[in-house]
Amino acid sequence: MSYLDVDRRILALAFARMVDSLGNSFLIVVLPLYITSGVVTGGTFGLSATLITGLILSAFGFFNSGIQPFAGNLSDRTGRRRIFVIAGLLTLTVANFVYTLVDSYGAVLLVRITQGVGVALTVPATIALVNELSRESARGEAMGVFNTFRMIGFGLGPVVAGGVVASGPYLGGTITGFEAAFYVATLSALLGALCVYLLVEDPEQEEADAGEDISIAVLDRVRDDKLLDPVFTLGVASLFMAIGIALLEPLEHHINTTLGQTATMFGIEFSAFVLAQVLLQAPIGSWSDEYGRKPFILAGMLILVPATLAQGLVTTPAGMIVARFVQGAAGAAVFAPAMALAGDLATGRSSGTTLSVLTMAFGLGTAIGPLSAGLLAGITLPFGTAYATPFVFGAVLAFLGFCLVYSQVDETVDTGGAEPVEPGAAAAD
Template identity: 75%
Template sequence: MGVLDTDNRILALGIARMADSVGNSFLIVVLPLYITSGVVGGGTFGLAPAFITGIILSAFGFFNSGIQPFVGNLSDRTGRRRLFVVVGLLVLAVSNFAYSLVDSYGAILLVRLGQGLGVAFTVPATLALVNELSTDTARGESMGVFNTFRMIGFGLGPVVAGGIIHGGPYRLFGREITGFESAFYIATVSALVGATLVLLLVSDPEVDPDEEASAGEDLSIAVFDRVGDNVLDPVFTLGLASMFMAIGIALLEPLQTQINDALGQNATLFGVEFAAFTLAQVLFQTPIGSWSDRHGRKPFILGGLLLLVPATFVEGFVATPLAMGVARFVQGIAGAAVFAPAMALAGDIARGRNSGTTLSVLTMAFGLGIAIGPLSAGYLAGIDLPVGQPYAAPFVFGALLALLGFGLVYSEVEEAAAASASADRSDVGATSGD
């Protein structure tokens, strides 16, 4: 065992995901600028350029979320978690590099789908590895440590991406390259570094032959509780709560212009507010995950969802940049209280080698939320409320979703000790959020 009570292989996975997340978060800043920079040409399929840009950005989330359950199940059947992670990171590296070669909307959309495929291979297998390498008494801590590293990488990327873009052109091996090309190359290298770390430092855990024989038998998403007295399956319920949380988190970014105008701030202050969420995640993921090992998962998930209600709501009503930054920081604490304990609880429930299938319910749901959030923000921002900022409606919607998630988890989810007492969950089949 390494730092804290966490397997060294989990630390290696976390560092690999940190390296990869730096590159992926680069693209959060780079792609919208690149698509609207005038470099991209070709037909827009009869759609307005702004709309086709939105489709390209959202396609990643919808595509990778849709195929994660299938990839997670396949990794259960083969037991080759590390191979799936390495292949996914290599696909990401190729896709990130391909951005530097294409200059049309259609080609960028295809590359974006390639990125989604890479993430779909990487995420369920990675979390299944974290789950299987964790002890029962330190699963929450392990999930927290892993996600802390990931969030560090995710937070670093946007901080330097803008400077790299605007600092170009550069010279590389005697050739002049633009700031955009530099960003794509950095994203490519980060994925390659992640793949190399996993290949060198991570190994698949040994598996009981009986568990291996039954792995991945069921791909179905269990919507209703098949063994207990509740209505909804607990993992499906956790997935819904994760999706609602992700929608609320993702509301801010597409409203940047309106928020800056209303609060009288510039893009730098918006970046600080956006980063406040990530900072809270980095600070609180590991301790909350560890506390959930000792005090139970459900209280933290409920507390996080309940805290998410006011934290999301006030973002549509605050009048100063400081207040927005505080709201985002509190929202980050709430997200940390939900993410690691929810992943750990799903891992507790997962039967045998079905970790990839079960955890993909949550990762799929989180990815869908991240894709749905910006679309719903753009639509709801046009609804004027009698109070609050002109863009208040999306945040009211996000707060209501968090409250709904709280109610569902309260009524439909039990601690794993109670859940496992009911169990042989012959059809755990639940499939599952940079």
């Protein structure tokens, strides 16, 4: 496949998401260090510093996920996706800069919540634009290309961030390493906003048909042989996948101790997942246009089971790298085909509302995953290491996701076999 075949507006959105993700992923490394560096003091609401730090790190995911359905539906009703993307990126620009001005836990928490709002405005509208700007026969390819760029930014951010913080201060000591990192995140979000403003336009829309109801359909009211709505089912599967992916980060200390490795090796293991995503997102998305969405989603969810479980059982850094790479490959098999399948089922201008179910679920999973790991790591199983329990939990969720998709989701691409679901049929109620 060639990126030249993709609509230039999709490439512009992908580039904007890449630089935005680079800035946001800076904070994966920088924010925990900043909160515990001694710069942030006071305003803990009577809570311990450890607990307030956990709340700050989780607030982003919860607010991001909670607001996405509202933002997606509002972009449907107005038919103006572009302004939501720009507004969200500008909100992130301001929030990233404000980190350099605050020095209390309460203020940092408010800034983190603001970041969640900014991403919530951006993501559903961006995915809806990609869905609407792509050809029906190449929707999986477009989703794969978009997410490839996002993962490039996400993968580079933590690597660059560590160097930026460690190399400070700058300009004769006037700018600390932390401030420099926040400035990079600020400029990244601003560059993304400028890119969308200059290169992206809303597609021509037919008469508005997006409803005001933002409730998520749980039960299927169209197909007599299915219980659950297919988009809801894909959302649950995305939630389970995201929880399993996010289990690793809070267990860094335990993993390094057990495997006898350094923080640098842990960074390599973390990056193995991203590398697999970057290599496989676009081709798998393109293949799903030709061979169908459901087979790739099922394969990905099934492979997630051993790949997630292995992370709690490996005894060497090499084993962890392999497990993370395989988990990344499995995630790549799920993400683009699932987004494309949900896009196939969206009707008229309902893309923002429909696709926000998946993006909300994934964001919620990235917030629940670290909390789950922290709670479950102290529970001992009769096999594996001390941190194996969270990964067993993640593997079980992945298998449940596989079962749900297998039984409740129909194919939407005509591959010459069974009759595909008519695009939009699931949303027709």
